[in-house]
Amino acid sequence: MSFAYAQSPLNRRADLRGNVTELAIHHGLPTSKCVHVAGDAVRMAQGSLDVAMPAATKEIVFLGLDQQGHAWFATQDNPGDSHVSLRTLMIEGSLPAAELSILAQARSLILWHAAHGFCAQCGKPTSMQDAGYRRQCQGCGASHFPRTDPVVIMAVCKDNKTLLGRQAAWPEGMYSTLAGFVEPGETLEQAAHREVMEEVGVRLSAVSYVASQPWPFPASLMVGLIAEAETETLTIDTSEIEAAQWFEAAELKQMLDHTHPKGWHCSRPDAIAWHLAQAALKKISGSFASPQ
Amino acid sequence: MSFAYAQSPLNRRADLRGNVTELAIHHGLPTSKCVHVAGDAVRMAQGSLDVAMPAATKEIVFLGLDQQGHAWFATQDNPGDSHVSLRTLMIEGSLPAAELSILAQARSLILWHAAHGFCAQCGKPTSMQDAGYRRQCQGCGASHFPRTDPVVIMAVCKDNKTLLGRQAAWPEGMYSTLAGFVEPGETLEQAAHREVMEEVGVRLSAVSYVASQPWPFPASLMVGLIAEAETETLTIDTSEIEAAQWFEAAELKQMLDHTHPKGWHCSRPDAIAWHLAQAALKKISGSFASPQ
Numbered sequence: 077m078s079f080a081y082a083q084s085p086l087n088r089r090a091d092l093r094g095n096v097t098e099l100a101i102h103h104g105l106p107t108s109k110c111v112h113v114a115g116d117a118v119r120m121a122q123g124s125l126d127v128a129m130p131a132a133t134k135e136i137v138f139l140g141l142d143q144q145g146h147a148w149f150a151t152q153d154n155p156g157d158s159h160v161s162l163r164t165l166m167i168e169g170s171l172p173a174a175e176l177s178i179l180a181q182a183r184s185l186i187l188w189h190a191a192h193g194f195c196a197q198c199g200k201p202t203s204m205q206d207a208g209y210r211r212q213c214q215g216c217g218a219s220h221f222p223r224t225d226p227v228v229i230m231a232v233c234k235d236n237k238t239l240l241g242r243q244a245a246w247p248e249g250m251y252s253t254l255a256g257f258v259e260p261g262e263t264l265e266q267a268a269h270r271e272v273m274e275e276v277g278v279r280l281s282a283v284s285y286v287a288s289q290p291w292p293f294p295a296s297l298m299v300g301l302i303a304e305a306e307t308e309t310l311t312i313d314t315s316e317i318e319a320a321q322w323f324e325a326a327e328l329k330q331m332l333d334h335t336h337p338k339g340w341h342c343s344r345p346d347a348i349a350w351h352l353a354q355a356a357l358k359k360i361s362g363s364f365a366s367p368q
Numbered sequence: 369m370s371f372a373y374a375q376s377p378l379n380r381r382a383d384l385r386g387n388v389t390e391l392a393i394h395h396g397l398p399t400s401k402c403v404h405v406a407g408d409a410v411r412m413a414q415g416s417l418d419v420a421m422p423a424a425t426k427e428i429v430f431l432g433l434d435q436q437g438h439a440w441f442a443t444q445d446n447p448g449d450s451h452v453s454l455r456t457l458m459i460e461g462s463l464p465a466a467e468l469s470i471l472a473q474a475r476s477l478i479l480w481h482a483a484h485g486f487c488a489q490c491g492k493p494t495s496m497q498d499a500g501y502r503r504q505c506q507g508c509g510a511s512h513f514p515r516t517d518p519v520v521i522m523a524v525c526k527d528n529k530t531l532l533g534r535q536a537a538w539p540e541g542m543y544s545t546l547a548g549f550v551e552p553g554e555t556l557e558q559a560a561h562r563e564v565m566e567e568v569g570v571r572l573s574a575v576s577y578v579a580s581q582p583w584p585f586p587a588s589l590m591v592g593l594i595a596e597a598e599t600e601t602l603t604i605d606t607s608e609i610e611a612a613q614w615f616e617a618a619e620l621k622q623m624l625d626h627t628h629p630k631g632w633h634c635s636r637p638d639a640i641a642w643h644l645a646q647a648a649l650k651k652i653s654g655s656f657a658s659p660q
Contacts (some may be wrong), residue, residue, distance in 0.1 A: 082554065082555050082558075083552075084553065085559070088551065088562060090562075090566060091566070091605075116630075177553070178553075180552075180553040181551075181552055181553025182553070183553075184552030184553050185552050185553075188552070191488060191489050191510075192488040192489075193488070193489065193490075193491075194486060194487060194488050194489065194490060194491035195486060195488070195491075196483060196484040196485070196486050196487070196488045196494075196512075197483050197484075197485065197486065198485075198486060199485075199487075199491040199492065199493070200491065201491070202488075205473075220488075221549075221553075222551070222552050223515055223517075224518055224549075224550055224551070224552055224554075225515075225516070226516055226518045226589055237561060253640075257513075257515055258589060259380065259471070259473075259475050259501075259514070259516070260472075260476035260477050260480070260514050260515075260516050260582070260584075260587050261373065261376065261470075261472040261473025261475075261582045261584060262376075262473075262516075262582055262589075262590070263374050263552070263579075263580045263581060263589075264591070265579075265580065266374075266376070270380060270392075274382060274383070285577035287555075287557075288555045288556040288557065289555060290552070290553045290554055291556060292553060294551075295552055295557070297518055297550060297554075297555075299556070299591075313383075318499040332593035360567070363452055
């Protein structure tokens with residue numbers, strides 16, 4: 077499986093993060109690149125990423141070295157006309173998958189810095205350390221590290237049917253897999269059981285891992301699962317989702333192929349949700365052992 | 369697989385978190401329980417958990433309802449003589465697995481509250497909301513949510529050997545699977561590749577998911593993997609680990625069984641690491657197809 081944000085070519089070289097001298101050399105090389113992140117958008121220049129290095133005095137995050145050994149950095153930018161959102165870049169497919177994946181790392185880290193200028197422990201200002209992988213409090217000295225939020229996202233199957241739902245904010249006709257944040261003290265499997273029970277009142281029997289995807293809105297790690305349901309009746313929590321229903325294989329295939337008569341469709345192939353729906357289709361088609 | 373912290377019987381009932389009236393009723397019921405967490409320790413009473421409800425004025429976190437429908441809460445406590453650390457409780461096996469798992473949730477949440485009294489965005493004080501699943505800034509109004517840090521932990525195999533390492537701080541003779549935090553913008557699989565390359569210079573070919581475990585020191589989610597290595601030469605980063613080596617099946621079995629002549633051994637069965645070493649033993653034994 078290959079989907080958006082999951083194909084970074086960078087070697088993160090954590091060993092360089094504390095090496096101020098070597099990073100300063102990379103900063104001065106003409107081959108070094110820096111992406112300029114403003115909110116969930118990045119600065120473009122003539123249809124490509126603007127990778128101009130900023131002044132040496134500007135705070136930058138070290139992302140890693142690419143396969144040519146060239147350094148990539150990221151910095152926070154002010155919003156402007158030449159910025160395009162990561163979602164738009166993903167949908168338009170205007171950037172190579174490798175660059176979009178580098179932006180996932182850049183966007184998550186830059187947003188974390190932007191939202192962590194103060195110490196959660198004592199309220200005093202913090203400053204960037206270790207080339208962007210730590211912030212330290214100038215008051216109490218506490219260290220703070222970038223945050224990644226694990227999310228379970230699951231295709232639920234029962235016999236020849238798969239369960240998909242939709243949120244009110246989604247594009248009209250789009251149905252996708254259920255998802256939710258993992259809570260403290262839970263396994264991934266427990267989180268899947270809980271989320272499906274909360275959102276649609278369905279009890280799961282088995283849960284299997286499929287794949288994972290970084291999702292930089294703002295800093296999630298999507299853990300893709302396929303699950304089997306024990307029960308079928310839906311009790312929808314409308315505070316979380318607008319609708320949910322079971323789809324048989326033929327209808328699910330139409331939704332994946334964008335040929336459904338009502339215009340219903342799955343999410344885009346950039347998202348792990350699409351691949352989970354594909355995996356579910358394979359599973360529920362297999363349960364018929366139809367001659368294909 | 370069943371290991372420590374992964375067997376919570378609680379229904380978290382997220383729908384009750386905003387229901388002040390119903391939570392107040394539960395607070396007053398004689399069947400309701402509250403655990404008292406101080407750092408990584410919990411208050412005990414005569415060899416059992418002290419589950420006395422605190423005064424109604426004290427800030428408490430709602431953990432969920434048990435199978436009898438009784439509410440469990442958690443609150444922050446001052447350290448004292450009657451407190452025992454979660455690690456000691458795990459090692460001694462003095463609590464039921466279900467209660468130890470409830471403590472994982474309690475400890476992660478209470479520690480998060482203790483360390484987030486201030487807004488990371490503006491430095492002003494925050495207050496507990498939603499029965500402990502959110503903090504809100506009294507200055508800028510920003511919402512902050514509990515944090516769970518995904519960690520990859522992996523048994524690396526090559527032909528008939530498994531790679532284990534040890535940290536200087538560990539008990540003498542203990543070897544275990546390599547592990548490290550997932551970074552922003554990474555898949556689980558990329559994190560495994562990176563960590564193994566960083567720590568021992570070994571390149572992986574394949575990575576498969578095995579199981580997950582909450583690890584409340586302070587709030588990690590261990591994602592257990594089994595990996596195949598493409599290369600074998602070890603280049604150890606001694607800033608991260610003290611030693612690492614490849615173990616053949618017979619020696620690995622001795623380490624799991626605590627019969628190794630040098631006293632070398634794997635971690636305890638409470639940890640997912642032990643189960644990964646078991647899975648690795650099965651895998652490398654299988655690669656010989658020996659008649660057993």
